[in-house]
Amino acid sequence: MSDYGHPLAFGAFLTPGNAEPGRVVGLAMLAEQVGFDLVTFQDHPYQPAFLDTWTLMSFVAARTGTVRLAANVTNLPLRPPAVLARSVASLDLLSGGRVELGLGAGAFWEAIEAMGGRRLSPGQGVRALAEAIDVIRQVWDVDARGGVRVDGEFHRVLGAKRGPAPAHDVGIWLGAYKPRMLALTGRRADGWLPSLGYLQPGDLGRGNTIIDDAAREAGRDPADVRRLLNVTGRFATVGRGPLHGPAEQWAEELADLALSDGVSTFILGSDDPEDLRRFAAEVAPAVRELVAGERAPAAAPATPATAPAQPPAAARPPAGAGSFAVVATPDDGVRRSAIRVWDETTRPTGPAPDPARTYTPHDQAGAQHLIDVHDGLRAELTRLYDLVEQVGAGLVDAGTARSHINTMTIRQNKWTLGTYCESYCRVVTTHHTLEDRGIFPHLRRGDARLAPVLDRLEQEHHAIHDVLERVDRALVAFVSVTDGMAELRAAVDLLSDTLLSHLAYEERELVEPIARLGLN
Incomplete structure (x- = not known):
């Protein structure tokens, strides 16, 4: 072995x-x-x-x-x-x-x-x-x-x-x-x-x-x-x-x-x-x-220089059992859209952690995994904004995604962006489906006090789905009308507001329960 x-x-x-x-x-x-x-x-x-x-x-x-x-x-x-x-x-x-x-x-x-x-x-x-x-x-x-x-x-x-x-x-x-x-x-x-x-x-x-x-x-x-x-x-x-x-x-x-x-x-x-x-x-x-x-039971070996970059030391669990050290990503409060999909002040809060409890590296690795997945979504959102701006500036063409289309450059640009948005929205939807059908029921069974938080998170997942549908509609308009950039930017801004707010709330409330109860 x-x-x-x-x-x-x-x-x-x-x-x-x-x-x-x-x-x-x-x-x-x-x-x-x-x-x-x-x-x-x-x-x-x-x-x-x-x-x-x-x-x-x-x-x-x-x-x-x-x-x-x-x-x-x-x-x-x-x-x-x-x-x-x-x-x-x-x-x-x-x-x-x-x-x-x-x-x-x-x-x-x-x-x-x-x-x-x-x-x-x-x-x-x-x-x-x-x-x-x-x-x-x-x-x-x-x-x-x-x-x-x-x-x-x-x-x-x-x-x-x-x-x-x-x-x-x-x-x-x-x-x-x-x-x-x-x-x-x-x-x-x-x-x-x-x-x-x-x-x-x-x-x-x-x-x-x-x-x-x-x-x-x-x-x-x-x-x-x-x-x-x-x-x-x-x-x-x-x-x-x-x-x-x-x-x-x-x-x-x-x-x-x-x-x-x-x-x-x-x-x-x-x-x-x-x-x-x-x-x-x-x-x-x-x-x-x-x-x-x-x-998990074994000590983590040194990482070779050629391995993929790992999270900063401050964000990683400690090497041995001890206090909870996984740091949730805070909400920076920045909002790009004037639309509010939900009232953030009505979000419930879960039980306070037990200060006397210790957490093994395996416990904390599960909690860190949630943050790592969320970080991937945040990085993709940044990339989505970059592509929107490149399309708006006419810097991106569709040769990479729709080489057979030989029409106006701006129409080709729109198809390239559409391919990207479709992929990103699919990843977000898949992530939330896995949570709703797997992780959330397990946490609900493990600690009944989490029920109000989990109910709210599931409601927000449905709301985010509606926001993703808005992006899809904006893409259809963008491809089919002369100038749909304003509507598309507004839809992506709303997606950014809702998704980043939701991810921060989910981490705040669930990283410790995941470490305590596991992922399944």
């Missing part, structure tokens, strides 16, 4: 098809909107049906603001490592530190040769990859003296100037399956990135053993190597096999891979928008909860 304790992350693995160039960009934007941590793309430079992956990633980086990006994995034989290092660092600087580097030794050698690359044997491919990693890390190491010097069997860089340095410590993740590649991963890489479909039962455990042994021999902690996994499957109402069934089955199987095989980043291979939404809204939160529940 190998749980390296890395924080969990979830990503998308998209096909960079060029038949509809905007579609893959729209999927990447959707992945960010519904809460993915990472978006990755195949890299097959010899495939004429694909967009160039690094050009695509640059375009996607300009259309997104938070999601991390990576090739899955970069075709090294057709991308010279010194140039690749500067491409990665440049895009990392431009995107605000959102680029990671997946690397592969090469495959489909006939196609690589046809593009001018050199055919390599498996052993040569591993040695070439090891040299390339040396080149890349030296290019990024701007504090070292002298130029980049790697006089290798396959890569010769003799005195090239160093730099630029990336904006953050870019993780190098290797797509490895065989013992020599796995050993190289343990010695030199920051992550292991295989695809589950290419693995046989037991391969993850065997691969971990090779990586761990090689890491120790190189004087590294095996936990320095993050374990990532590309997964594919089908959602269905009943289970029909591995990763073929309801979201609950997916969550249990992925949680088992996290706890038994150390996988901490799950990357869904799908170009279906509905799959992406379900994976983010239903599978990822359930996996996080299952893994957190199993990990």
Whole structure:
């Protein structure tokens, strides 16, 4: 059993098809909107049906603001490592530190040769990859003296100037399956990135053993190597096999891979928008909860430098049992709309916490999870405002979401915004449905004194649904009339007022009961 304790992350693995160039960009934007941590793309430079992956990633980086990006994995034989290092660092600087580097030794050698690359044997491919990693890390190491010097069997860089340095410590993740590649991963890489479909039962455990042994021999902690996994499957109402069934089955199987095989980043291979939404809204939160529940008794390990950023220390529960330390987000009182959906002064208050009670890290992790989910909604609301202003200024077109529409630019802009708003409203609705049908009944059974608060929260959920419907109506008007921007801005302002007020109230009243009573 190998749980390296890395924080969990979830990503998308998209096909960079060029038949509809905007579609893959729209999927990447959707992945960010519904809460993915990472978006990755195949890299097959010899495939004429694909967009160039690094050009695509640059375009996607300009259309997104938070999601991390990576090739899955970069075709090294057709991308010279010194140039690749500067491409990665440049895009990392431009995107605000959102680029990671997946690397592969090469495959489909006939196609690589046809593009001018050199055919390599498996052993040569591993040695070439090891040299390339040396080149890349030296290019990024701007504090070292002298130029980049790697006089290798396959890569010769003799005195090239160093730099630029990336904006953050870019993780190098290797797509490895065989013992020599796995050993190289343990010695030199920051992550292991295989695809589950290419693995046989037991391969993850065997691969971990090779990586761990090689890491120790190189004087590294095996936990320095993050374990990532590309997964594919089908959602269905009943289970029909591995990763073929309801979201609950997916969550249990992925949680088992996290706890038994150390996988901490799950990357869904799908170009279906509905799959992406379900994976983010239903599978990822359930996996996080299952893994957190199993990990809770153990002390939390140190987080590797390449792991996703964690909440500030002041917002995280303490390491050991003690007083309640989860901080609810306060309501700043700012209101953009003159409309008031409810009277905030009539909100009931729940029971006061017991000052003598202590809370375990597991107790507080559940409460923090509510805030983390809410923070995701707040970030998406900020992004929604940005898009509204870009559309109003005519800076956003619809190529990323509706490439087949070839009408006026402003109409295209409206469709791009409509796609985003539809996705955001769907996430909010899903979140509230999960609360009403799952968490709230559990809290009601656990403490009858919470009933007035829960009743009020459910009433507010219905009111927020009506506000979301108002946004939908404004979008319809915006697309169909000459100037619907004023109505749209007013609808989004009202959404901001009601949602932010509601989230702050919900946190104020429920973080302590969730810690005390659990989530289910």
